[in-house]
Amino acid sequence: MALAAKPYLQRITALFGADVDWDSHPYSVPAVRALESIDFHADVTFFIGENGAGKSTVLEAIALALGFSMEGGTRSVRLNSAGAVAPLHQALRLAKSYKTPKDGYFFRAESFHNIATYMDEVGYLGSYGGRSLHAQSHGESFMAVLLNKFKGKGLYLLDEPEAALSPNRQLAALRVIHQLVQDQSQFIIATHSPILLAYPNAKILLFDGTGMSEVAYEDTEHYAITRDFLNHYPRRLEQLFAPD
Numbered sequence: 600m601a602l603a604a605k606p607y608l609q610r611i612t613a614l615f616g617a618d619v620d621w622d623s624h625p626y627s628v629p630a631v632r633a634l635e636s637i638d639f640h641a642d643v644t645f646f647i648g649e650n651g652a653g654k655s656t657v658l659e660a661i662a663l664a665l666g667f668s669m670e671g672g673t674r675s676v677r678l679n680s681a682g683a684v685a686p687l688h689q690a691l692r693l694a695k696s697y698k699t700p701k702d703g704y705f706f707r708a709e710s711f712h713n714i715a716t717y718m719d720e721v722g723y724l725g726s727y728g729g730r731s732l733h734a735q736s737h738g739e740s741f742m743a744v745l746l747n748k749f750k751g752k753g754l755y756l757l758d759e760p761e762a763a764l765s766p767n768r769q770l771a772a773l774r775v776i777h778q779l780v781q782d783q784s785q786f787i788i789a790t791h792s793p794i795l796l797a798y799p800n801a802k803i804l805l806f807d808g809t810g811m812s813e814v815a816y817e818d819t820e821h822y823a824i825t826r827d828f829l830n831h832y833p834r835r836l837e838q839l840f841a842p843d
């Protein structure tokens with residue numbers, strides 16, 4: 600049997616030194632504290648969990664360990680306006696495929712604005728569809744990245760890509776992700792979107808106060824709460840707004 604090229608990133612293993620201060624950020628985050636290793640899906644791995652559970656912290660450390668900059672973009676972007684580089688990535692050991700991805704992108708909703716400014720400054724519009732990202736709406740500019748910048752055979756790290764997208768565009772994004780997966784791409788995505796999470800056969804890792812665990816789509820709060828709310832919203836609103 601031929602060796603599979605994917606996943607490009609097979610596993611990360613955390614090797615924390617004896618000098619780690621477990622009371623300080625980022626080691627105090629439960630999901631970081633409990634981090635031993637993560638095995639990635641060849642297609643799509645999702646990070647989910649409450650706000651503050653540590654998804655971005657871990658995704659950013661993986662991105663840095665892979666050679667991306669804090670602010671995101673392709674590996675050639677050298678931009679670090681987000682402040683000091685977190686040391687977590689230095690503790691990560693990466694197990695990679697024999698095959699190197701031909702493409703890569705670290706998308707962060709929170710610093711995408713800075714990437715857009717950087718692209719304008721370096722006059723690099725060609726591969727973003729020929730228009731300044733600032734001349735497009737938030738969602739349009741993200742779709743421009745997805746459609747023009749992701750070339751396939753790539754390793755893509757996305758932090759809350761849904762932040763900019765209408766429900767309809769989230770469906771379009773799912774379709775693009777699927778096409779890229781079929782073209783030998785791998786994704787690691789931190790998300791709160793019950794739509795994106797529906798991607799078939801994905802590995803969903805829940806970050807919580809005890810660490811990280813794998814969950815099935817229909818067992819996620821995202822699925823259960825959204826479904827329950829949409830099916831019963833008049834009643835749920837009544838309950839929500841009832842005086843204590």
Ligand SMILES: Nc1ncnc2c1ncn2[C@@H]1O[C@H](COP(=O)(O)OP(=O)(O)OP(=O)(O)O)[C@@H](O)[C@H]1O
Nearest residue numbers: 624625628648649650651652653654655656657789
């Ligand atoms: N630079 C920092 N210094 C200290 N604490 C930080 C720093 N950055 C993040 N934190 C804390 O680390 C924890 C994890 O944050 P992180 O951004 O990884 O969460 P998240 O799971 O991505 O949440 P969200 O869903 O809101 O994006 C949070 O409690 C946050 O307040």
Ligand SMILES: [Mg+2]
Nearest residue numbers: 654655656789
């Ligand atoms: Mg986050």
